[in-house]
Amino acid sequence: MKILLIEDEIKTAKALGQLILSINPTAKILATIQSVEAAVKYIRENESPDLIFMDIQLADGLCFDIFKLVKVVSPVIFCTAFDEYALEAFKANGVDYVLKPFSRESLTAALDKVVHLKNFFQTHDNALPDLEVLLNKIEVRGKKGFLVFKNNKYLTIQTENIAFFYTHHDTTTITTFDGQEFPVNQSLDEIYQQLAPHQFFRINRQYLVNYTAVKEVEHYFTRKLVVSLSVDTPDKLLIGKDKTGSFLNWLDSR
Structure with a gap:
């Protein structure tokens, strides 16, 4: 098995490589890469490995940027000290998600999973179409509601009733479709x-x-978009030109 390591901490990468080889002595570590930029260059210029171990937070950004810049066909085992990226990881070729610090047991289970998946698809020629049909039917479900505290009371605001979240001066606020506002003790990144x-x-x-x-979307200056909602917002909602494509695709993905 040919394995590519994408990990920005040199000591961690070395320990990971040694642990992988101790579990599977026939494995070959092709390279160890520390950044998004270097990973994109390697994947473009080399044959795809059998497996990639990929840290999520790299020296120059999140590893998910790699998938935006180059096509990754290899299965990926994501490695991180945090678990908030699990959903995004499994949308990006992820076959497993291993939390640091690594253990022999967790890596063995992850490698076994890769082997079992490979054997399954080799012996079931019609499995891939069936899997695609199944995945197309899966609805990704997010958090159902948010616990808030207002006027000395704890309330649960159902997510479906939330028109938007916004942050101002490090304070995040929920605004519902009926115009009510509730402060929430989480950052916008954590909520997303x-x-x-x-x-x-x-x-x-x-x-x-x-x-x-979303009520209306209009073109704005310098290829930006301005978005109007059915509920009033404290600020004009502008989308930069770098996000206009993904936003319009999001609107059209129903």
Whole structure:
């Protein structure tokens, strides 16, 4: 098995490689890469490995940027000290998700999983179409509701009733479709990881909007978009030209 390691911590990469070889002495570590830029270059210029071990937080950004810049066909085992990226990882060739610090047991289970999947698809020629049909039927479900505290009371706000989340001066606020506002003790980044990506979109650093709340979208200066919601927002909602394509695809993905 030919394995590529994408890990920005040299000591961690070395320990990971040694542990992999101790579990599977026939494996070959092709290279150890520390950045998104270097990973993209390697994948473009070399034959695809049998497996990639990929750290999520690299020296120059998140590993998910790799998938935006180059086609990755190899299965990926994601390695990280945090678990908030699990959903995004499994949308990006992920076959397993191993938390640091690594253990022999977790790596053995992950490698066994890769072998079992490979053997399954080799012996079931019609499995891939069936799997695609199944995946197309799966609805990614996010967090159902958020616990808030207001007027000395704890309340649960159902996610489907939330028009948008916004942040101002390090305070994150929920705004519902009926115009009520509730402070919430989480950052916008933390909230975004808990939401169904087909339902909410991060249009800029300050706003996460519900698909149902989008009323109108217009072209703006320098290839930007301005978005109007069915609920009033404290600020004009502008989408930069780097996000206009993904936003329009999100709107059209129903």
